Amino acid sequence: MSAHSAVSLRFDPNVCDTCAIRHASLCGALSRDEIAELNAIVVRTKLSPGQLHVIEGEQARDFVNVTSGTAKLVRGAEDGRTQIVGLLFPSDFVGGAGNAHSELDFHSIEAVTELELCVFPRDRFDALLEKYPMIEHRILSKALNDLHQAREWMVLLGRKTAQEKVASFLLYVAEKMRNEGCKEADSFNLPLGRVEIADYIGLTIETVSRHITKLKKDGVLVMDGSKTIKQIDYERLTKRAGF
Amino acid sequence: MSAHSAVSLRFDPNVCDTCAIRHASLCGALSRDEIAELNAIVVRTKLSPGQLHVIEGEQARDFVNVTSGTAKLVRGAEDGRTQIVGLLFPSDFVGGAGNAHSELDFHSIEAVTELELCVFPRDRFDALLEKYPMIEHRILSKALNDLHQAREWMVLLGRKTAQEKVASFLLYVAEKMRNEGCKEADSFNLPLGRVEIADYIGLTIETVSRHITKLKKDGVLVMDGSKTIKQIDYERLTKRAGF
DNA sequence: CGCTTAGTTGAAGCGAATCAAAACTAGTGG
DNA sequence: CCACTAGTTTTGATTCGCTTCAACTAAGCG
Numbered sequence: 061m062s063a064h065s066a067v068s069l070r071f072d073p074n075v076c077d078t079c080a081i082r083h084a085s086l087c088g089a090l091s092r093d094e095i096a097e098l099n100a101i102v103v104r105t106k107l108s109p110g111q112l113h114v115i116e117g118e119q120a121r122d123f124v125n126v127t128s129g130t131a132k133l134v135r136g137a138e139d140g141r142t143q144i145v146g147l148l149f150p151s152d153f154v155g156g157a158g159n160a161h162s163e164l165d166f167h168s169i170e171a172v173t174e175l176e177l178c179v180f181p182r183d184r185f186d187a188l189l190e191k192y193p194m195i196e197h198r199i200l201s202k203a204l205n206d207l208h209q210a211r212e213w214m215v216l217l218g219r220k221t222a223q224e225k226v227a228s229f230l231l232y233v234a235e236k237m238r239n240e241g242c243k244e245a246d247s248f249n250l251p252l253g254r255v256e257i258a259d260y261i262g263l264t265i266e267t268v269s270r271h272i273t274k275l276k277k278d279g280v281l282v283m284d285g286s287k288t289i290k291q292i293d294y295e296r297l298t299k300r301a302g303f
Numbered sequence: 304m305s306a307h308s309a310v311s312l313r314f315d316p317n318v319c320d321t322c323a324i325r326h327a328s329l330c331g332a333l334s335r336d337e338i339a340e341l342n343a344i345v346v347r348t349k350l351s352p353g354q355l356h357v358i359e360g361e362q363a364r365d366f367v368n369v370t371s372g373t374a375k376l377v378r379g380a381e382d383g384r385t386q387i388v389g390l391l392f393p394s395d396f397v398g399g400a401g402n403a404h405s406e407l408d409f410h411s412i413e414a415v416t417e418l419e420l421c422v423f424p425r426d427r428f429d430a431l432l433e434k435y436p437m438i439e440h441r442i443l444s445k446a447l448n449d450l451h452q453a454r455e456w457m458v459l460l461g462r463k464t465a466q467e468k469v470a471s472f473l474l475y476v477a478e479k480m481r482n483e484g485c486k487e488a489d490s491f492n493l494p495l496g497r498v499e500i501a502d503y504i505g506l507t508i509e510t511v512s513r514h515i516t517k518l519k520k521d522g523v524l525v526m527d528g529s530k531t532i533k534q535i536d537y538e539r540l541t542k543r544a545g546f
Numbered sequence: 547c548g549c550t551t552a553g554t555t556g557a558a559g560c561g562a563a564t565c566a567a568a569a570c571t572a573g574t575g576g
Numbered sequence: 577c578c579a580c581t582a583g584t585t586t587t588g589a590t591t592c593g594c595t596t597c598a599a600c601t602a603a604g605c606g
Contacts, residue, residue, distance in 0.1 A: 133454075135454065135455075137545075139546070143461045196439060200439060203450055207446055207450045211378065214378075219384045255584085262461030262462060263562075265586095266562085266586085267561090269587085286585060464594095465593075506595090509554080509555085509594090513594095516554070528603080529553060529602090
């Protein structure tokens, strides 16, 4: 929601070697040569919570890879209504393909936490795509995954009750956090505040709050403060997420 | 919703030449050689309204191209709740990429009208993808478009009122019909019944019906029967679709 | 012409939104 | 350390839009 300025740096050519997601994401499937070429055109960017990355125009077609932090893909209306259409965790990427409107059109990436991005300018990235079909192959694979997930979310938004939405959301985040942190502990922090949760599952903050409270009262969740989840009864939470 | 059996035929090698979508869709960008190879592995299928095409398992990863008719991509729950996650018109295609779960997982394609499909078995299609990067390129482009549209629909499902949903739906279909028929006339038939409209925009049939009636009463729509639209006041309909 | 299915209309109920206020949190500076 | 402020979350009371339930009408078809 706030200003745009962000730190942008070109790092040394071996920076990918120490990248947290060197072996995941797009990069995981690439040879040293391919990585080197990517490295040559990348612009690394850091954003603070609330800052936006690109909204429209030529830039909107850049290819963006999240290396650390959490971001949300937002579509908003003039009247204040907002819908989050996806979350981006480390190793997720968006945009990129050389077609008329990239998936970023009319959307914007907004940092939720401190965020680090690898941004690949569209024109130079396209050239690489032609040269290395494997990169395009990987991107297609991810795009189909995202499409699948978007359609899952359509079911949530269109057909689930508030209770089910909240439960589904918590399960989704819990899984993401388990993947990210690789921790077996049930304990983790919600990356989103109530406003953002509401905007992600199509409810109001009050309704979200009420249903989280209900889950706590019923012993399905144990929390510490409004963001830290200490324990989850997955079996019962899954039941409440409803199909 | 009904049984599965369908007519499947292998046609002569030049059948693509006379296909209605030879110059659109995936096929439009392909050379004669590429088309010939596709032709060699395609299974053409006809479905009647209500019939389903694949649901799960290995088949679910086939690549499917609609050549005529309208289909819906459906995700349903055990308890009867249903969400349509996309419509398929001639030249649309789904599935195909060689990744873990294709976008078809847990979805099914259901014929809305008489439907003709080109089905490409996954394994043989994958081989072609490797050989002809242009095919994969085209598919990626389409996947990104679909992803964009799915996210647009998430906004509709999560943040729009019933009135706005109905208006948005009508605008969407009107545009599709204009593309398909190439007719300048305002008149066209809704491909979906009330149940299906409701399942597409996350409402009940009663609410859909009420809001269509309201649009008619207000003179925004002129209809003949429950499926034929004779005239649309696009300006006012667009206003009611709300952003 | 009855039979079945799809669509419309009405009345009542309910779940989520809205409006309003209190409780908590976190940050700042005295 | 506490007082003060701003922002977030929780809780409560009320309203409203959509769903539900039910009856009726229209359309397609043997």
